[in-house]
Amino acid sequence: MDAIQLLLLSVTVFVIGAVASLLLNGFDRASRVIAGLIGAAASLIGLISAIQAAIRIPAPWILFSPLPFGQFILQMDGLSALMVGMICLLSLAVGFYSISYTGQYIKQNTGLLGFFTNLFVAMMLFVVTVENAFYFMVFWEMMTLASYFLVTFENGRKETVQAGYLYMLIAHAGGMLIMLSFFIFFITTGSFDFALFRQAQLSPILKDIIFLLAFLGFGAKAGMVPLHFWMPPAYSAAPSSSAALMASVMKKTAIYGILRICVDLLGGQVLWWGLLILLIGAISAVLGVLFAMSEREIKRILAYSSIENVGIILMGIGVGMIGIATSRPTVGLIGFLAALYHALNHSFFKGLLFLGAGSVDYRIHTRNLNEMGGLGRLMPWTALMFLVGGMSVAAIPPFNGFVSEWFTYQAFFTGSSGDDFIVRVALPLCAALLALVGTLSAMVTIKMYGSAFTGPVRSETSRQASEVPSSMLTGMALLGVGCILLGLGAPLVAPYLVHVISGTFDIPGAVVARGTWVYAGNPVQGVLSMPMILVLLLGLLFVPVILIALYGDRKAGTKTVSDPWACGYGYSDKMSVTASNFDQPISVTFxxxxxxxxxxxxxxxxxxxxxxxxxxxxxxxxxxxxxxxxxxxxxxxxxxxxxxxxxxxxxxxxxxxxxxxxxxxxxxxxxx
Amino acid sequence: MISATMFFVGLLQALVILAVAPLFSGFSRVMRAKMHNRRGPSIFQNYRDIVKLMKRQEVVSEQAGWVFRATPYITIVSMLLIAAIIPVFTSRSPFEWVGDLILVVYLYALSRFFFSVSGLETGSTFGGMGGRRELLISALIEPVMLLVLFVMALLAGSTNLGVISTKVATGQIPLYTSVWLGMLAFAFASFVEMGKLPFDLAEAEQELQEGPLTEFSGKSLALMKWGIYMKQVVLVALFVSVFLPFGSVTATSLVSQLWISVLLAVVIFFAKAFLLYFIVAVLENAMARVRFLKASAVTWTALGAAILSFVFYLANV
Known part of the structure; x- marks a missing residue:
């Protein structure tokens, strides 16, 4: 079958899964198993479609539409195929995960959760493939609505209802801005087709207005500062499986929108657009991570961390657009490469972290870090997965977050050597900010991992915690393996993304990988070999092992004592560092x-x-x-x-x- | 770019730095003792400590998990890898096919990450507090280091440390004001990052019990200590390779009489490192401690110097 036919099949299966789950609403177990399994099957079909489309771009699929707004066209170019693949991979993992996870909502309309989740994913698949502004808005709004019902699913609590309301408000304000930008296109071209938008003859002022409307509209959905404030309450209120999907892929549909409209349709040839995106990205990254530091609730921390990561992605897009505007295609290429790579990585590690947070919530029913502690001994696999996600988000080599941040640094570096003074000022400063963000996000990760999974057990409920069911572990393991492969597989992933960029935008491709290396178009400028890092880290392990074999005394052995050292006083659990006091030096300093x-x-x-x-x-x-x-x-x-x-x-x-x-x-x- | 010779030079570099790290720290201890008018330990005392610790029984809190157990190994391994990447004996980066200066900065982050988590994992008060201190200092210092290195990379046109080192050594990067300022900022940053005064004092046992080190014992403690000594030497080596690479083996002379020139470079590096350790020790012992939470007030100076260096780079002076 053709890639587009497979995509349609996948959407159909998602809708079937949604309806089946709704019909089985009364039967908790059946509905959640059906919703999860059919969702996973549909994701697999979508994944095959994405792979097919990535190999060969299919012909657009046109359905005559009775409505006078133009035709219903589906098109899977490189960017759309990447997005479809990303959405389906995440939905696959979340599908497995939610089979057991939603078991905690007994007699609470589990069927509805399955219905909205599957519908939500189906709508996202249409959003990233449709080639007509009218239908784009229809699916965009349906996606928003489905996610709204996911946010307000646990509607017994006041905060949930408020979070849903705030989300609805911002999502619709953003949706309106996007719609306005499309209307300007429509007035000029008389059509809603993206193909005609591309050829639109727009005056510079109109282009600027469209850019601002689209950037703000999509930016609100992506959660850039200052339109980010709906995000922490919404992600915290939503069930973790839904929050994982929202944070990892719904955000990326907004990134997709920015790329599609500002770069693909408008051409992105104005310098201040790129600079604005860069500035907003830098602010979002720094503020996002600082706000994450001051939170106590794990899902709110993750939400703020998503804001930070969107900031990093936006910085990459900003550099890319600066590259286009100053006619330096390599800068443009590396900028977009960094942005797409980080978007891809972020969907994996943030999805994984939300699922990890959900697993903790599933067992001990709290999101407050101060009430967790010591879970690493009771839930070892969850802890390991969370650590993998955490090290990825903290850009620790050899995990995937590091590769994309490396490319972001390289994008700054390549872009800094131009002639525009303001660009030469901005990019190195952004690199320094990225270093600050990197260390702080490592600190945020350590705070989350440290207070949830290590140290003494701090509450009675957590004492009884045990490992989560295997379907949840499978979901997390899929994403964890993804994090590792996206890191080690950089020499394969980077050329693919370059292929996507050069196929979608008007940028010539370049060689960015050779052997195990990746580089920013020019190996003299600096190379990185992710597989080698791992090989050498493992290989050099021989040194300390040999040292111990030479000088150590095997008879000495290890003695386990119950308590850590407390200067000779009796140890109490209260002596350990908790989430509330961990960030004190940061809050004083900043x-x-x-x-x-x-x-x-x-x-x-x-x-x-x-x-x-x-x-x-x-x-x-x-x-x-x-x-x-x-x-x-x-x-x-x-x-x-x-x-x-x-x-x-x-x-x-x-x-x-x-x-x-x-x-x-x-x-x-x-x-x- | 991979050649067998450079591979062995890299390994040699890593192992030599591993071997001499306790010596340099011993030198520091002797210097401190002399400045305190004490007799002090022998310069080789650290070796004896490490060997003795290796033979001791390990005592582990039952809250400690695998992160705690893995940390000593990860610390040593990441330092070894950094030591193999930095151009110390040659002005080319021996392991340039692995990564560049960004990787070096993030390998430090790798060891710091595990160091802090291990501090939290034991549930020890001192471990947790020491861990978060370590992280705050790095958050204040790392942007400075990266900005300075970034400016140097811009001057050299590459983020490959070897290229930067070669260009500074051969005078292709003239010693602009920006280089001097960058050197100053980087020196300050390395000084703080080495765990020297004004914010950190590994021997202030009464206060923080050496932070995350509190819970380590036996061979783990030996490896941790060794790792920390290495971290200091590697920082000095990074400073030397970027700002004072003069005298190390240049790429052209590498082919003929390789091992003799490498030997010479080793001697030159030792001389430079001892000189820097001497300066560091004098500064450290002439300085009062600063309250930890006031750290940002002092590190702003370093950031200021780094930004000034960047401004001068923009102005081409």
Whole structure:
């Protein structure tokens, strides 16, 4: 079958899975197994389609549409194929994971969760492949709606409802901006087809406006600062399996949107666009990681860390656009390569971390790091997976996060040698900021891993924790292996991404890998060999082993004592470092930024409360209409009812009288 | 770029740095003792300590997991790999086919990551506190180091440490003001990162019990100590290779009489390293300690110097 036919099949199977899960809503176990397995099968089909499309770009699939908004066109170019592959891989892992994970929602409409999850993935697949702005918006909104229901799934809690409301508000504001940008295209071209958008003759001002609208609209969904504040509550409220999908792939549909509109459709030839994206990216990265540091709740930390990573991706896109604008194709190529590589990596490690957080939540029902502790001994595999994800997000070699950050550094480096003064100033400073972000995100990871999985067990519930079921481990292991392979497989992944970029955008490709090396277009500028790093790290292990064999004394052995050293005093669990005090040096050192945060948050708080007042006003306005239109009708109906009631007096003789009277009336009517 | 000779030079470099690391730290201890008017230990005392610790029984808290057990090995291994990448004896990076300066910076992060997690893993108060201190210092220092190295890389046109080293050694990068300022900032950063005063003092046992080292004992402690000594020497070597590469074997003379020139380069490197250790020791012992939470007030100077160096680079002076 053709790649597009396979994609349609995959979407169909997802919808079947969604409907089946809904129909089986009453049967908890059946519905979650069906939803998970059909979702996984659909993901596999989608994955095959993505691989096919990556090998050979299929012809677009056009369905005549009865609506006057243009044709329903599906197209899988390199970028779309990459996105489809990414979505399907994540959905595969989450599908397995959720078979057991959703078991904790007994008699809580598990079927609905399966319904919305499968629908959500299906809609994402359409969003990244459709070639018509009208249908893009339709699927975009359906994706938003499905994710909204996922966020508010645990709707028993007040915070969840509020988080859902905030998410809805921002998502729709963003959606509106995107729609406006499409309308400007529509006014100029008279069509909603992306193919015509590409050839649109737009004045520079209009281009700028479209860019700003699209960037802000998609940026809100991607969670860039300052439109990020909906994200921590939403991710924290959603079930972990859904949060994993939202953080790892829904965000990437927004990145896809930025690339599609700002680079593909508009051409991205304006220098300040790239600089703006770079600036927003740098701010998001630094603030995201600093805010992550000050949180106590594991899923909120992960949400802030996603904001940081979107910042890094945006920095890559910014460099790429600067490269296009200053006609330096290599800079453009390496910038986009860094961005796409990091987007791909982020979807794996952030998905893995959310699943890990979900596993902890599944066993001990808390998201507060202060109540965890010592879980590494009780849930060793979950701990290991979490550590793999954590080391990837902290860009520790030889995991995948390091490769993409290496390419981001190389993008800064390649871009710094141009003629534009502002670019030469900005890029090295961004490199220094990225170094700061890297160390801080390592600290955030250590805080999460350290307080959840190591140290003493801090609560009674966590004492009884045990390893999660195998289906959850399978889901996590898929992503964990992905993190390792994307790191070690850099010499294969980087050329593929270059192929994607040169096939989608107007940028000539370049050689970025040879043997086990990857490099930024020019090996003299610096190379990196991920497989060699691993081989050498393992190989050099012989040195300490031999040293111990030479000088050590095997008879000395190891003695295990129950408590760590506490200066001779009795050890108490309270002596260990917890999440709350771990970040104290950071909050003291960067207190200026945290103070600024509360200042900056005020206007957003004001927007939020204004929106709440609007909603209240709308809620109050509704009864007014009701009183005018509905009121008289209901009143007269109930009045008539009361009058009719009068003849029902409950006396048996009166009823007999009614019967006799009716008979007489009928007899007269018949014989007259 | 891979050649058997360079592979062996790299291995040799790693092993020599491993072998001499306790000696340099011993020298530091002697210097400190002399400045305190004490007799002090022998310069070889660290070797004796390590050998003795290797033979001792290991005592492990039952909360410690595999991260704790793996940390000593990971520390040593990552330092060995860095030592093989940095151009110490030759002005080419022996393991340039593995990675560049970004990898070097992130290999430090690898060892630091495990160091801090192992501190938390034991549940020890001192381990956790020491771990988070280590991380804060690195968050303040790493941007400085990376910015300076980045400016040097821009001047050299490559992030390959060997290229930078060669170009500085052969004068292709003139000693601009920006290089001097960068050297200053980098020296300060290395000084802090080496765990010297003003914020850190490994011998302040009463306060932090040596941070994450508290819980290590026996052969693990021996390896950890060795790893930390190596980390200091490797930092000095990185500084030397970027800013003072003069006298090491250049790429052209490498082919003929290789081993003699390498031997000469080893001697030259030792001379430079001892000189730097001497300066570091004098500075360290002439300095008062600074409260840890005030660290940022001091490290801003380093960041300022690094940014100034960048500004001068932009202005081409």
């Amino acid at each position: 207190n200026v930024i945290y103070a600024l945060r509360s200042v900056v948050q005020k206007p957003f708080g004001a927007i939020g409360s204004w929106a709440k007042r609007m909603r209240d006003a709308i809620l109050n306005a509704e009864p007014v209409l009701e009183n005018i239109i509905k009121g008289p009708i209901t009143r007269s109906v109930s009045y008539a009812g009361r009058q009719i009631q009068a003849i029902q007096m409950g006396d048996i003789r009166m009823y007999c009288l009614y019967i006799v009277l009716t008979l007489i009336v009928l007899l007269i009517a018949i014989f007259r």
